[in-house]
Amino acid sequence: MKIHTIPEILGEVPFFRDLKPEYREFLAGCARNVHFKAGEFLLLAGKKATHFYLIREGHVALEMEAGNKVFSIQTIGEGQILGWSWLVPPYTWHYDARAVEPVSAISFDAKCVREKCEKDPVFGYELLKRFSRLIAERLMATRIQMADLYQ
Amino acid sequence: MARRTPKTHTPGPDDAPMLLDVEGLGRLIALLAEEGYVVLGPRVRDGAVVYDEVRRVADLPVGWTEEQAPGRYRLVRRDDEAVFGFTLGPHAWKRSLFPPRRRLWRAERSEGDGAFTIAEEPVEAPKQAFLGVRACELAAIAVQDRVFMGGAYVDPVYAARRANTFIVAVNCTQAAATCFCASMDTGPQARSGFDLALTELLDDDRHVFLLEAGTETGRSFAARLSAAPAVPEDVAAARAVVARTAEALTRTLDTDGIRDLLFGNLDHPRWDEVASRCLACTNCTLVCPTCFCSTVEDTTDLTGAVAERWQTWDSCFTMDFSYIHGGSVRKTHRARYRQWLTHKLASWIDQFGTSGCVGCGRCITWCPVGIDLTEEVRAIRESADIPPHTTSANQAQAGR
Amino acid sequence: MQPPTPLQTAAHPMTPVSGRVLRRRWETDDTFTLDIEVAGGRPFPFAPGQFNMLYLFGVGEVPISISGDPDDPSKLTHTTREVGVVTRAMRRLRPGDTLGVRGPFGSAWPVSEAEGRDVVVIAGGIGLAPLRPVVYHLMRHRLRYNRIVILYGARSPEDILYAKELGQWSARLDVEVLVTVDRAARRWRGNVGVITRLIPRAPFDPENVVAMVCGPEIMMSFTVLELHRRGVASERIHVSMERNMKCAIGLCGHCQYGPHFICKDGPVFRFDAVEDLFRVREF
Numbered sequence: 025m026k027i028h029t030i031p032e033i034l035g036e037v038p039f040f041r042d043l044k045p046e047y048r049e050f051l052a053g054c055a056r057n058v059h060f061k062a063g064e065f066l067l068l069a070g071k072k073a074t075h076f077y078l079i080r081e082g083h084v085a086l087e088m089e090a091g092n093k094v095f096s097i098q099t100i101g102e103g104q105i106l107g108w109s110w111l112v113p114p115y116t117w118h119y120d121a122r123a124v125e126p127v128s129a130i131s132f133d134a135k136c137v138r139e140k141c142e143k144d145p146v147f148g149y150e151l152l153k154r155f156s157r158l159i160a161e162r163l164m165a166t167r168i169q170m171a172d173l174y175q
Numbered sequence: 176m177a178r179r180t181p182k183t184h185t186p187g188p189d190d191a192p193m194l195l196d197v198e199g200l201g202r203l204i205a206l207l208a209e210e211g212y213v214v215l216g217p218r219v220r221d222g223a224v225v226y227d228e229v230r231r232v233a234d235l236p237v238g239w240t241e242e243q244a245p246g247r248y249r250l251v252r253r254d255d256e257a258v259f260g261f262t263l264g265p266h267a268w269k270r271s272l273f274p275p276r277r278r279l280w281r282a283e284r285s286e287g288d289g290a291f292t293i294a295e296e297p298v299e300a301p302k303q304a305f306l307g308v309r310a311c312e313l314a315a316i317a318v319q320d321r322v323f324m325g326g327a328y329v330d331p332v333y334a335a336r337r338a339n340t341f342i343v344a345v346n347c348t349q350a351a352a353t354c355f356c357a358s359m360d361t362g363p364q365a366r367s368g369f370d371l372a373l374t375e376l377l378d379d380d381r382h383v384f385l386l387e388a389g390t391e392t393g394r395s396f397a398a399r400l401s402a403a404p405a406v407p408e409d410v411a412a413a414r415a416v417v418a419r420t421a422e423a424l425t426r427t428l429d430t431d432g433i434r435d436l437l438f439g440n441l442d443h444p445r446w447d448e449v450a451s452r453c454l455a456c457t458n459c460t461l462v463c464p465t466c467f468c469s470t471v472e473d474t475t476d477l478t479g480a481v482a483e484r485w486q487t488w489d490s491c492f493t494m495d496f497s498y499i500h501g502g503s504v505r506k507t508h509r510a511r512y513r514q515w516l517t518h519k520l521a522s523w524i525d526q527f528g529t530s531g532c533v534g535c536g537r538c539i540t541w542c543p544v545g546i547d548l549t550e551e552v553r554a555i556r557e558s559a560d561i562p563p564h565t566t567s568a569n570q571a572q573a574g575r
Numbered sequence: 576m577q578p579p580t581p582l583q584t585a586a587h588p589m590t591p592v593s594g595r596v597l598r599r600r601w602e603t604d605d606t607f608t609l610d611i612e613v614a615g616g617r618p619f620p621f622a623p624g625q626f627n628m629l630y631l632f633g634v635g636e637v638p639i640s641i642s643g644d645p646d647d648p649s650k651l652t653h654t655t656r657e658v659g660v661v662t663r664a665m666r667r668l669r670p671g672d673t674l675g676v677r678g679p680f681g682s683a684w685p686v687s688e689a690e691g692r693d694v695v696v697i698a699g700g701i702g703l704a705p706l707r708p709v710v711y712h713l714m715r716h717r718l719r720y721n722r723i724v725i726l727y728g729a730r731s732p733e734d735i736l737y738a739k740e741l742g743q744w745s746a747r748l749d750v751e752v753l754v755t756v757d758r759a760a761r762r763w764r765g766n767v768g769v770i771t772r773l774i775p776r777a778p779f780d781p782e783n784v785v786a787m788v789c790g791p792e793i794m795m796s797f798t799v800l801e802l803h804r805r806g807v808a809s810e811r812i813h814v815s816m817e818r819n820m821k822c823a824i825g826l827c828g829h830c831q832y833g834p835h836f837i838c839k840d841g842p843v844f845r846f847d848a849v850e851d852l853f854r855v856r857e858f
Contacts, residue, residue, distance in 0.1 A: 094761050095760065096758065096759045096760070096767040098767050099767040099768060124764055161772075165769050165771065165772055168771060168797050169757050169768070172757075173699055173700075173728065173790070173791060173793055173794040174700030174701075174728060174730045174734065174790060174791060280589070282632065282675075289632075289671075289673055290593060290595075291632055291673060292593075293590055293591065293593075295590050322826070326825055326826075326839075327839065328588050328825060328826060330826055331587055442855070467828060468827060468829065469827045470827065470829070471589070471821050471822070471827075473630070473634060473635045473636060479633065486589070489829070491828070496819065496829060497829070500658035500659055501658070504818065505857045505858075506857060510856070510857035510858070514831075517833075522831070522833050522834045
């Protein structure tokens with residue numbers, strides 16, 4: 025089995041695929057492979073958003089506690105990005121994210137990426153375009169969910 | 176729609192028009208009755224001209240006419256003895272072809288296993304003669320023929336009644352202020368769809384009816400009336416009277432591109448404006464000679480052993496009409512008026528290849544607040560978001 | 576392919592034939608399935624997507640889609656939710672009870688047209704019931720189709736219809752089944768999120784797929800937007816519409832939808848036929 029390097033993986037994921045190779049190289053420099061056991065938390069509401077994830081395997085549930093019950097409100101799986109609060113002050117997470125099953129992911133250091141964005145606005149804009157699309161998609165999904173679609 | 180000149184009825188060689196005097200009209204009524212027809216015609220009742228059984232000329236609204244305007248109808252005396260010197264009352268002939276309420280079947284449940292057997296209601300179709308059918312009403316009957324007999328499913332009661340109906344048309348010698356048949360190309364001259372047609376000729380010298388046959392059955396009846404043959408001048412005089420009626424029409428509806436106009440403007444503010452006046456009372460649909468919607472009611476008797484299904488007229492103006500689980504699709508008057516008008520004038524064309532409006536104006540007269548569909552169409556046309564021919568409903572939605 | 580026309584037993588098309596309940600089972604808290612045998616054991620051929628009018632003695636009549644196997648015309652299967660007077664009374668039916676049946680009515684899902692192509696079946700809530708005959712057909716004639724994808728969304732794990740069968744279908748290697756719910760308690764191990772989120776990565780070729788979509792209008796509306804975004808043209812999308820129905824034979828006028836009568840021109844429409852009206856409010 026071939027072991028893929030992080031830049032190779034970024035080159036295959038739709039989210040990063042059409043970034044310039046040098047930018048992918050740079051992102052890879054801020055990234056490392058991480059693994060979570062089922063039930064482990066990747067994010068905790070209220071904590072500092074110091075990183076974001078690209079999920080490689082398994083899926084993660086965004087959870088919210090309401091009325092003493094914990095609800096899963098969205099799941100994020102293979103090839104998808106988890107976390108955008110690292111881009112928006114005050115850089116804190118809004119939900120808990122828990123591994124539903126064993127999860128492998130690539131973790132990106134938020135500070136490292138943010139600093140690069142400030143220094144290189146072209147890179148910053150490219151990244152912002154991708155994240156704003158992601159945020160818009162999540163917002164749309166949430167609005168549709170509010171419509172109680174299957175009533 | 177460019178106003179087309181009504182095609183004149185061209186008599187064939189065997190189709191020699193005749194002249195009938197008032198007594199002759201009485202003989203026609205008697206002859207129809209003798210042949211087993213229930214003769215239905217205009218009568219004055221409760222301050223309006225309605226259709227009911229007639230046995231003699233005196234039963235007809237002799238010497239009466241009416242004043243009509245949006246939301247207004249009043250019978251007034253004429254200064255002559257014209258028999259058909261009025262236009263239209265609230266009744267349309269549809270009630271005699273498509274009864275307002277009838278039982279479809281009756282089911283009985285057996286005591287033992289709860290199974291039930293259904294007995295269908297026998298189709299009742301008495302021989303009936305309609306006397307005094309106006310050109311717009313002939314068109315309305317033709318429209319309902321397509322609805323009830325032109326598709327994959329035929330309404331058996333309508334079809335049977337229609338087959339047993341003899342039609343005596345009457346050409347209009349005057350127009351009501353609410354009439355717009357010429358715009359809809361349906362009148363005032365009766366062109367087809369009748370067995371016999373009458374045109375009343377009344378002046379100082381004479382009171383007669385030009386009698387023309389439209390079918391073989393009509394001809395055979397005409398032959399038995401011992402009427403005098405008409406001369407070309409009589410025919411010309413009859414045509415002239417109807418031509419004057421056409422000229423007297425004051426209301427118009429521009430139907431040019433109307434389908435695209437209405438479907439391109441489903442979110443026009445005019446729908447809100449008309450909704451602020453519309454009471455959703457259903458009057459327009461009940462008086463309309465083409466409205467055909469019906470519903471069914473399932474009932475049981477007190478023992479619960481007998482169930483029946485009844486069919487009754489329904490109206491798209493009711494809240495229940497569009498009910499599906501979770502509520503009505505068309506909750507607002509705006510949506511219901513829009514449904515009615517777009518169906519009548521636009522989607523009817525897709526469904527049945529003809530407009531659903533014949534220009535009789537009943538919906539204008541009998542609307543309690545005087546909503547006038549010709550005015551509504553004009554208002555939309557004059558301020559359309561999108562002119563006809565360039566539209567799709569989607570474009571109208573694009574700004575949402 | 577012309578869908579089957581109603582069983583003709585009566586002079587008037589408004590007269591039902593009698594049927595006997597063979598079995599009733601609960602699918603979810605408020606949804607149940609009836610198996611019905613038509614009087615005399617007569618076979619009842621239908622095409623996937625068609626519906627019947629079911630009559631309950633003295634109570635009333637409602638349109639319900641047929642959710643059984645089109646290759647087994649020996650019994651009729653209907654899944655319905657208790658939402659009104661008639662369906663609430665129907666839940667009390669027991670094996671042996673009698674009801675009235677008129678049908679089958681309406682247009683069919685384009686299962687023949689989809690041969691040789693990818694098929695994506697997208698259902699929301701009880702919208703899986705009218706599509707189940709399609710799934711049965713696709714499975715039985717698996718080789719006629721290229722990839723088969725079933726996307727299903729429900730409000731919660733408890734609201735999932737035909738859960739056992741969904742499990743069986745997803746166990747097959749030649750069918751991709753993706754289920755998602757709007758919200759779930761922690762024990763749910765599947766997807767959470769709206770059904771539209773399943774579309775971007777579902778394995779089908781947008782240029783060569785036939786999409787069959789059924790669910791509440793709002794669900795179909797967002798689903799179609801996402802299919803368009805994926806590059807699926809309106810001509811390759813089919814939806815099933817719902818309006819009030821009284822006669823089911825195009826005469827009573829209730830189910831009008833612009834130029835269409837849902838009962839005879841639908842309920843299944845190619846999307847481009849209804850696209851212009853689809854998002855007009857209260858239409």
